Amino acid sequence: xxxxxxxxxxxxxxxxxxxxxxxxxxxxxxxxxxxxxxxxxxxxxxxxxxxxxxxxxxxxxxxxxxxxxxxxxxxxxxxxxxxxxxxxxxxxxxxxxxxxxxxxxxxxxxxxx
Numbered sequence: 001x002x003x004x005x006x007x008x009x010x011x012x013x014x015x016x017x018x019x020x021x022x023x024x025x026x027x028x029x030x031x032x033x034x035x036x037x038x039x040x041x042x043x044x045x046x047x048x049x050x051x052x053x054x055x056x057x058x059x060x061x062x063x064x065x066x067x068x069x070x071x072x073x074x075x076x077x078x079x080x081x082x083x084x085x086x087x088x089x090x091x092x093x094x095x096x097x098x099x100x101x102x103x104x105x106x107x108x109x110x111x112x113x
Contacts, residue, residue, distance in 0.1 A: 031087055033072055037063045038093035041074065041085060060093040 033039060040059040061074040070087040 031090065031092075033063050033066055033087065033090065033092075035063055035065065038095070039063055039072075039074060039090045040093050042089045042091065044089070057091060060095075 038060040040057040041061055043056050043058050061076055063072055064075045064082055065073040067073070071084055072087045072090060073082055073084050074090070075082045
């Protein structure tokens with residue numbers, strides 16, 4: 001009978017129970033993908049070599065079409081096969097290139113005069 005009070009009137013619920021979902025939802029970031037964007041696919045079924053440092057991200061793939069409610073069609077860049085996946089299992093692919101100012105210094109003896 002006690003739970004009926006909370007079902008009928010949510011304001012009688014403890015403060016933490018009301019505010020906890022709101023505080024957790026603030027942390028979640030919405031992922032938005034666009035066609036021709038490169039993404040990585042999280043492979044949850046990869047169990048060949050269960051190691052800590054093995055990456056479970058496969059790819060890169062190219063987004064071909066974005067459907068409503070989070071479904072995304074991606075294309076494999078190797079064999080051009082397309083399939084639909086859940087948008088939550090994708091991660092943006094950021095290919096970073098670093099510019100280094102390298103100078104080559106020969107390690108031979110200088111010419112003697």
